[in-house]
Amino acid sequence: MEKQWYTISVYSENNVGLLNRISGIFLKRHINIESLNVSKSEIENVSKFTIVINTTEDWTRKIVNQIEKQIEVIKAFYHTDDETIYQESALFKIASHLLFDERQIQNIIKESKSQIVTVNREFFVLAKTGRRHEIDEMHEALEPYGIMQFVRSGRIAVTKAAMPISEILAEFQD
Amino acid sequence: METLKAQKKEEKKKTSMRITGAEAIIHCLLEEGVNLIYGYPGGAIMPVYDELYKFQDKLTHILTRHEQGATHAAQGFARVTGKVGVAMATSGPGATNLVTGLADAQIDSTPMVCITGQVPRHLLGSDAFQETDIVGISTPVTKWNYQITKASEIPEIMAKAFYIARSGRPGPVLIDITKNAQFDELDFAYEKCTGVRSYKPVPQPDMKAIEKAAELINKAKKPYIVFGQGVILGEAEVQLKALVEKAGIPAAWTILGLSALDTEHPMNVGMVGMHGNYGPNVLTNECDVLLAIGMRFDDRVTGSLDTYAKQAKIIHFEIDPAEVNKNVNADVAVMGNAKQTLELLLPLVNENEHKEWRAEFDKKYKIEFDTVIEKDIHPTKEGLTMGEVIEQINLASDQKAVIVTDVGQHQMITCRYAKFRQSKSNITSGGLGTMGFALPAAIGAKMGAMDREVVAVIGDGGYQMTIQELGVIFQHNVPVKIVVLNNEHLGMVRQWQELFFESRYASTVMTNPDFVKIAEGYHIKSRRVEKREDLTEAVQEMMSSKDPYFLEVRVEKEDNVFPMIPSGASVADIRLK
Numbered sequence: 001m002e003k004q005w006y007t008i009s010v011y012s013e014n015n016v017g018l019l020n021r022i023s024g025i026f027l028k029r030h031i032n033i034e035s036l037n038v039s040k041s042e043i044e045n046v047s048k049f050t051i052v053i054n055t056t057e058d059w060t061r062k063i064v065n066q067i068e069k070q071i072e073v074i075k076a077f078y079h080t081d082d083e084t085i086y087q088e089s090a091l092f093k094i095a096s097h098l099l100f101d102e103r104q105i106q107n108i109i110k111e112s113k114s115q116i117v118t119v120n121r122e123f124f125v126l127a128k129t130g131r132r133h134e135i136d137e138m139h140e141a142l143e144p145y146g147i148m149q150f151v152r153s154g155r156i157a158v159t160k161a162a163m164p165i166s167e168i169l170a171e172f173q174d
Numbered sequence: 175m176e177t178l179k180a181q182k183k184e185e186k187k188k189t190s191m192r193i194t195g196a197e198a199i200i201h202c203l204l205e206e207g208v209n210l211i212y213g214y215p216g217g218a219i220m221p222v223y224d225e226l227y228k229f230q231d232k233l234t235h236i237l238t239r240h241e242q243g244a245t246h247a248a249q250g251f252a253r254v255t256g257k258v259g260v261a262m263a264t265s266g267p268g269a270t271n272l273v274t275g276l277a278d279a280q281i282d283s284t285p286m287v288c289i290t291g292q293v294p295r296h297l298l299g300s301d302a303f304q305e306t307d308i309v310g311i312s313t314p315v316t317k318w319n320y321q322i323t324k325a326s327e328i329p330e331i332m333a334k335a336f337y338i339a340r341s342g343r344p345g346p347v348l349i350d351i352t353k354n355a356q357f358d359e360l361d362f363a364y365e366k367c368t369g370v371r372s373y374k375p376v377p378q379p380d381m382k383a384i385e386k387a388a389e390l391i392n393k394a395k396k397p398y399i400v401f402g403q404g405v406i407l408g409e410a411e412v413q414l415k416a417l418v419e420k421a422g423i424p425a426a427w428t429i430l431g432l433s434a435l436d437t438e439h440p441m442n443v444g445m446v447g448m449h450g451n452y453g454p455n456v457l458t459n460e461c462d463v464l465l466a467i468g469m470r471f472d473d474r475v476t477g478s479l480d481t482y483a484k485q486a487k488i489i490h491f492e493i494d495p496a497e498v499n500k501n502v503n504a505d506v507a508v509m510g511n512a513k514q515t516l517e518l519l520l521p522l523v524n525e526n527e528h529k530e531w532r533a534e535f536d537k538k539y540k541i542e543f544d545t546v547i548e549k550d551i552h553p554t555k556e557g558l559t560m561g562e563v564i565e566q567i568n569l570a571s572d573q574k575a576v577i578v579t580d581v582g583q584h585q586m587i588t589c590r591y592a593k594f595r596q597s598k599s600n601i602t603s604g605g606l607g608t609m610g611f612a613l614p615a616a617i618g619a620k621m622g623a624m625d626r627e628v629v630a631v632i633g634d635g636g637y638q639m640t641i642q643e644l645g646v647i648f649q650h651n652v653p654v655k656i657v658v659l660n661n662e663h664l665g666m667v668r669q670w671q672e673l674f675f676e677s678r679y680a681s682t683v684m685t686n687p688d689f690v691k692i693a694e695g696y697h698i699k700s701r702r703v704e705k706r707e708d709l710t711e712a713v714q715e716m717m718s719s720k721d722p723y724f725l726e727v728r729v730e731k732e733d734n735v736f737p738m739i740p741s742g743a744s745v746a747d748i749r750l751k
């Protein structure tokens with residue numbers, strides 16, 4: 001079976017130990033977590049883990065089953081890129097004098113549709129949200145001028161199809 | 175709804191009492207019907223031990239000689255009774271000594287609650303004396319775990335622990351309790367847990383899947399059942415038997431399923447897996463419909479998956495969704511508790527006999543009998559065999575004993591030849607293969623079933639891994655019968671070395687102590703058998719003893735267990751020699 005990108009969405013109770021339990025499931029099978037994001041979800045007191053992996057569908061399904069088996073996990077789903085709307089964010093910290101010394105930088109900023117978050121005498125910070133390749137392209141463009149710091153977030157995603165978490169929670173309550 | 179809740183809270187307040195966390199733990203155990211626990215004290219759990227002292231008329235604590243022994247004893251208790259076993263230990267080394275038992279209980283789905291003491295909350299993360307992150311360490315080997323740092327959490331978390339341990343597919347739960355939470359006071363009121371919002375222990379059976387299963391079964395010419403521990407855990411023994419009889423389906427078992435169906439039932443065709451019976455393995459690849467009931471297609475059962483039952487339609491009766499299509503893809507997955515699903519299935523299956531198909535198993539049995547079984551249980555060579563010892567135990571116990579095995583050749587031989595009439599009678603470490611399991615597990619099994627004979631069959635290697643538990647047998651006069659089959663080798667590993675490593679016996683030869691003297695040191699009646707003519711009488715003497723009894727049998731040093739599916743080979747390629 002072919003490997004591809006899968007986004008796993010896990011809805012869970014807020015619990016300290018759960019991240020350890022979930023990451024162990026990947027560790028045990030030598031599957032690299034490409035990106036991980038934990039946040040609140042659309043439902044009060046329910047957390048959402050967004051995990052990106054590159055593997056076969058068979059492995060993804062087995063992993064999702066194992067995740068769902070954990071006591072505090074309400075429901076876990078997996079989706080291909082086509083089935084989700086997804087984004088990543090990145091921050092670039094760049095020396096301020098470059099804005100004036102390297103005119104090209106201003107063009108890069110404009111074309112990249114990034115935002116300037118802050119500017120001071122020493123540095124300015126650009127924030128870029130988009131697909132990974134867009135962020136990579138921007139990184140490539142800026143790199144020759146010198147990037148003081150760079151960081152990229154994990155993927156966040158919502159699915160095109162509905163996620164019936166409230167219904168599932170109601171079912172649990174029966 | 176709201177008023178009801180408020181009312182409940184009000185009632186709770188009325189019946190609550192102000193006590194320490196340590197005392198609350200005892201009350202939780204009593205509320206859960208626990209009156210026997212195993213454990214070992216130490217600094218971080220001392221407040222609870224102090225309460226155990228005060229409550230000793232209600233709650234018996236057995237001091238095992240090692241925390242691992244406490245877990246296996248709790249497992250043995252759980253496996254014969256179906257109840258949750260409880261083990262307790264202090265922080266640090268006490269807690270880490272529980273890990274093997276937790277892993278064993280996790281892989282064999284044994285309901286167990288382990289309670290560990292922990293350094294006080296304000297010292298957490300400071301590398302305090304005997305601080306160890308047992309919640310982190312035990313995460314991969316527990317169904318659930320939790321650290322309590324406030325006394326007020328105790329009742330709810332303990333209730334949840336017991337609920338999770340015993341519900342659905344059972345498993346071990348570890349609760350770590352900081353020392354301050356043991357000392358501090360709380361308003362104690364207990365409410366049993368009946369559900370956890372994010373946890374669905376038993377999937378709803380789907381009638382469509384059951385109908386589909388019945389259709390396949392009714393059309394089948396060569397249907398075949400392989401059942402596992404799910405039948406025992408789900409208490410579906412009666413339903414399994416009814417299905418086997420009504421639909422005339424030959425049934426084989428995994429070693430954890432053993433004893434769920436009378437060994438001598440005419441449709442019981444024996445054991446599957448690496449050292450299982452010839453017919454049940456070979457015919458796996460000839461059946462047309464395979465009903466896997468409460469079993470998880472472990473690699474020691476299936477051999478190579480690429481050649482496992484490819485010709486058959488597979489119906490998987492399973493409680494745990496994560497097991498479906500994990501190793502073997504199911505044509506029909508019947509989710510739910512086995513008792514419930516089999517009950518729904520039964521009226522839909524037609525009566526049948528499948529005589530010719532059943533006779534195939536007899537033909538294969540004849541081959542196995544002539545090449546293997548006869549020599550194992552009625553040997554003509556000089557040395558004693560493990561098989562003949564088990565045969566004598568069958569005779570002397572009238573097939574009514576609980577038999578607890580350790581891990582190795584003696585385990586495979588026992589599972590092959592032991593006979594059972596009653597469920598929950600074969601206690602062994604299946605999934606983890608934990609040497610050292612049997613002696614403490616036998617103690618727990620006996621204390622859980624005082625009206626039954628409990629015989630531990632152990633190798634000379636594994637025996638020495640938890641031999642210190644003889645101290646418990648002596649101190650509490652636990653009348654277990656211990657049989658050590660002494661071949662002066664780590665037999666099973668030696669067998670592999672002989673077959674696959676050109677007989678290079680690397681570290682598998684053992685110079686053993688005088689086991690009889692050791693047992694005598696613990697004032698346990700003991701005897702050694704070296705000759706065939708003494709065996710029957712010695713086993714009878716052991717079985718009729720009211721007290722604990724130790725029997726060492728010197729067996730052939732270099733016997734092998736056959737049949738055998740070499741690892742990675744197909745079930746069809748099982749070797750008879």
Ligand SMILES: Cc1ncc(C[n+]2csc(CCOP(=O)(O)OP(=O)(O)O)c2C)c(N)n1
Binds near residue numbers: 582637661663665
């Ligand atoms: C704790 C542990 N360590 C190592 C093993 C690997 N192992 C499996 S069987 C076996 C030999 C067991 O020897 P013995 O207890 O004498 O039993 P026999 O096979 O001779 O019946 C060993 C070392 C194991 N299963 N468990």
